Amino acid sequence: MRKKVVSLFTALVVFASLLQFSTAQAAEPVAIGLTDFDLPKRSSQERWMNYYGQNEGDGDRQVKVKMDGLLASGSEEAIVRYTVEQKLYYGPTTALCQIDPVGPLSGRLTFSNGSTEQMITIPIADDDKTECTEYYLITLEPETANAEVDPYESDSAVLYVFDDEPTVISFTHESSMKDPLWDLREVDGGESKRPVNNYYALGHQKGIVVLGDLSSKVSADIVYKDCGCTYGEDYIVKTSQFEFQPIHFDKSVDYSTTEIDPFFDHESPLSPFKSYRQYFEVYNDSHPEAVESFRMQLKNVKNAKLGKHQTAYVSITDTDGDYFTFGYDGVTLLYGDKNLSNIVLRISRTSSDKAASVRIRIAEDTRDLINDEFEAIPGIDYEAFEDQVLMFAPGETRKELTIQSLPTFSPAPAPNIWAPKSFHIELIEPSDGYTVRSHLLVNIMRPYNLVS
DSSP states (O other), rough: OOOHHHHHHHHHHHHHHHHHHHHHHTOOOEEEEEEOBBBBBGGGOOOOSEEEEEEEOOOEEEEEEEEESSSSSSTOEEEEEEEEEOOBGGGGGGHHHHOOOOOOOEEEEETTTOOOOEEEHHHHHOOSOOOOOOEEEEHHHHHSSSEEEOOOTTTTEEEEEEEOSSOOEEEOOOOOOSSEEEEEEEEGTTOOOSSSOOSOOSSSOSSEEEOOSSSOEEEEEEEEEEEBOOOOTEEESSSSSEEEOOOOOTTTSSSGSSSSSSSHHOOOOOSSOOOGGTEEEOOOSSSHHHHHOEEEEEEEEESSSEEEEOOOOOOEOOSEEEEEEEETOOOOOOEEEETEEEEEEEEEEEEOOOOEEEEEEEEEHHHHOOOGBOOOOOOBBBBBOEEEEEHHHHHHEEEEEEEOOOOOOOSSSSTTTOEEEEEEEEEEOOOEEEHHHHHHHHEEEEOOOGGO
């Protein structure tokens, strides 16, 4: 009799354990995520985001969100929040792109065992303006404990809206001899005084840009004219032809199975931009001279119309006289680290026979080159400092300043994106007889596991 009681007790314990295990299994959160990508990031190790695409004339975009699995109870509901945020361009292309700002869209999606799919509707305006490609960042976050969103596979995506208006080619913005498109130094074939930094951000560098419908090959002649410079002595031309290879999005194509990739080709600043170094090279002569300029003009355009800015000016600053600079060899890029407390700036000059001075400050036009999401914020990412005049005594050739990086973080530009926060420092108002050779870009590195 005792054996039967023990056996019955054991059976009850086992049954209770199985029941508890089954209930625990059923109570696990269900996976909810974006789906039906035109190009999922898992199709390439180089991808940092999932992609949706459509042409502007295709109308509003429907994005499917799906729940995988079933909830523990038939009456239970799982809820996620979604946001859709338009990502605007910054820098030289801001005005040129002509994209009308669209406010953020947000809402809640409710799932149950009887309703495992929901849709996010993104309104798309089919206007008649020639624009850059529009971008929208879509993100999901769980609201209830029984909902789980995979941050590495399905919590976010970027929607590309490709423009379908007539193609336009233009320089990125207006320029003149006093305010050149490119302000270069003689050294290294024409190095920019201001270093440029782009990390997955919607900003073009200065140059020639193509807007509107990009599905046809575009070409134009570039005509150069000396404005104080002498061709063959101060600079040479590498090419007098601009060519843009077509980029076409077809919603019927499965881009995860092809080598064609309209998303990466549009990924700013890769396209439709080309560096000035592809057009010309600056010579470094050995005699002091004044600032010189030359002009570039777009002509004989094929498969496009000329845009607002058809000419561009380039200035060349001499580097043969005495100058102030950052670092020992004109260093223009400096890395700080959130794990280190100090960022050391080294400012030097090339002669020391007399007293001299230069003013140092945070660059006023930082936001023209780094968009808000990637800009280091004073008081959060680093300890701000006031602009000041550095006085060099006779015989003194170098000074050091310290900027303290802070352990706090301004928001990351997108979910799970490891990228530095950046700001520019510039030297201005040098003493008579001196020039400024370089500016400085400071990147404060953000440990990957702390990106929010």
